[in-house]
Amino acid sequence: MRAADILVAIVLGAVLVNPSAVAIEIPGNHGNPQAVQEVVAGERTVANAAWWGFNEEDATEALQSAIDSGATRVIVPNMTRDWIVRPITLAGDQELVLEEGVVVTAKRGEYRGGGDTVLTARDVANLTLRGYGATVRMHKKDYIVGKVLVDFDWERWYGQYKKAEWRSGLALLGCTNVAVAGLTIRDTGGDGIYIDGASTQEHCRDVRLRDVVCDENYRQGISIISVEGMLVENCAFNNTWGTPPSAGVDIEPDSAEDTVKNVVFRNCLFEDNYGDGIEVYPLHMSGEAGDITVLFENCRVTSRHGPGIRVSKVPETAPAGLIEFRNCVVENTQGYGIKVQDKSANLARVRFVSCIVRNAGNSPNWYTQFEGARSPIWLHLFRPELTEKLGGIDFVDCVVEDDRDRPVIVVEETDSDFGIFDITGTVTVRNPYGVKTRLGEKQHEVTLVVKESGS
Numbered sequence: 328m329r330a331a332d333i334l335v336a337i338v339l340g341a342v343l344v345n346p347s348a349v350a351i352e353i354p355g356n357h358g359n360p361q362a363v364q365e366v367v368a369g370e371r372t373v374a375n376a377a378w379w380g381f382n383e384e385d386a387t388e389a390l391q392s393a394i395d396s397g398a399t400r401v402i403v404p405n406m407t408r409d410w411i412v413r414p415i416t417l418a419g420d421q422e423l424v425l426e427e428g429v430v431v432t433a434k435r436g437e438y439r440g441g442g443d444t445v446l447t448a449r450d451v452a453n454l455t456l457r458g459y460g461a462t463v464r465m466h467k468k469d470y471i472v473g474k475v476l477v478d479f480d481w482e483r484w485y486g487q488y489k490k491a492e493w494r495s496g497l498a499l500l501g502c503t504n505v506a507v508a509g510l511t512i513r514d515t516g517g518d519g520i521y522i523d524g525a526s527t528q529e530h531c532r533d534v535r536l537r538d539v540v541c542d543e544n545y546r547q548g549i550s551i552i553s554v555e556g557m558l559v560e561n562c563a564f565n566n567t568w569g570t571p572p573s574a575g576v577d578i579e580p581d582s583a584e585d586t587v588k589n590v591v592f593r594n595c596l597f598e599d600n601y602g603d604g605i606e607v608y609p610l611h612m613s614g615e616a617g618d619i620t621v622l623f624e625n626c627r628v629t630s631r632h633g634p635g636i637r638v639s640k641v642p643e644t645a646p647a648g649l650i651e652f653r654n655c656v657v658e659n660t661q662g663y664g665i666k667v668q669d670k671s672a673n674l675a676r677v678r679f680v681s682c683i684v685r686n687a688g689n690s691p692n693w694y695t696q697f698e699g700a701r702s703p704i705w706l707h708l709f710r711p712e713l714t715e716k717l718g719g720i721d722f723v724d725c726v727v728e729d730d731r732d733r734p735v736i737v738v739e740e741t742d743s744d745f746g747i748f749d750i751t752g753t754v755t756v757r758n759p760y761g762v763k764t765r766l767g768e769k770q771h772e773v774t775l776v777v778k779e780s781g782s
Contacts, residue, residue, distance in 0.1 A: 356381070356404040366396045374398035377406065385434060386410040394418050403461075405429050413437045414444060419451030419502075425510065427460030435466055438516065441491030444498045445515075450527040452503040459509030459538070463496045467545050467569065470494055470516035492546045492570045493517045501525025503532045511540040519544040519564070523552035523581075530554050530586045536562055545569035548600065551578045553585035563596040564604075573602035573633070578621060583613035590621045597628045603637040603666075604628030604657070607650050609675065610640035610713075618648030619675050626655045634662030634700075635687055638677050641670040642713035648675045658685035662693040662700055664727075668707040672718035672748035679721065679752075685728040698765075699737035703727045704754075706736065711743035718748035722775060725754045732760040735777060738767045750775045 358380040366374045376393035393401045405428040413434050433445050445463050472490040494516030501524045512519040519541030524530040530553035539562045541548035548564025564575035575597030597604030628635045635657035657664040664687030688701035699705030708717040727735045735756050746769025756762045757780045764777050
């Protein structure tokens, strides 16, 4: 017998004769006061949230205490039951790891504040939130007030919720160097993810999202208010419904001081949202905050309920810069494929490069007031008080695939007749009915070429 085997046999024999004779501490998914003391004393840098005592009815204290412990890495183990929590505050200089199968669930009857959020990071730096195979979820239908739902379960109704649209799954406020990976956020009473500034820092900096899924949220999959430096890769923002805009992503600063710089979405999916899959709405921004720079690359938008991409409200007071869509596909949407609305030709450029719009505007009942609402591409001046020059748009080697007898591009002005300005590029059309456009008679510096495939 090997020496190691002899040692194991001696230890096991001693334990069988006298279980207290050998003390072997193997901290696991259970309460462990000694391990907690060692974490707090700085003797351990990795903590298990269950050491603080998992309570299956309300696990808030255990999870919050683990986060506040000073550990550089906190593991939330799979207890085979949900971690039911009240709002949790995240910490900086920390990696929070939700093990595969973990479900962090908003406690029912709580979250009565209109902005109560499951996980909030405020004015922190160097935070990593990792959750491959893990979920953060709320109870969206509990928070819906004044709506009649066919499948509403009255036994689950807790009542007394104030109507609000800000109960999010994850909020990053004034944070720096944050990475979120692998997590699913669903069924919130607001946005899946909310990005904004805070009192110390007016915008977030250096935010990275990878392999994140936001599903079935109430207002947006993700709302971006103020950020500088943000990379979103291989993420999905799907099935948003509840209150407008109900978009997959809404980039919508609230004030002139807000910043949207170097924001990149790459290889992302926006599917079956009731509003736009992608919405960029810089109405409230000011040129004093610097240029707006946004890129969507290799992204796909599709929806059985809503439209595709909308860039709206870029008035004469908006910043310069570039909002670009590169190698993106919009297909099988109920409303328009691409909409550019109330966008000044003088300011931030909107550019579509090698993009494809395929079978967009499938619903004949979508916004019957406007023809363009059901078009592959719709350019719309709805509020002439914002600009008298609709344009500043490039379509670089784009393709529209359509099987309906209709214009591929429609220009509409609701209460004006200014025409369009500075629109360039080439759109190739594949349509059995040929190429049709409705650009209007007033075209200023328009070099856009719309041509049939093969011509």
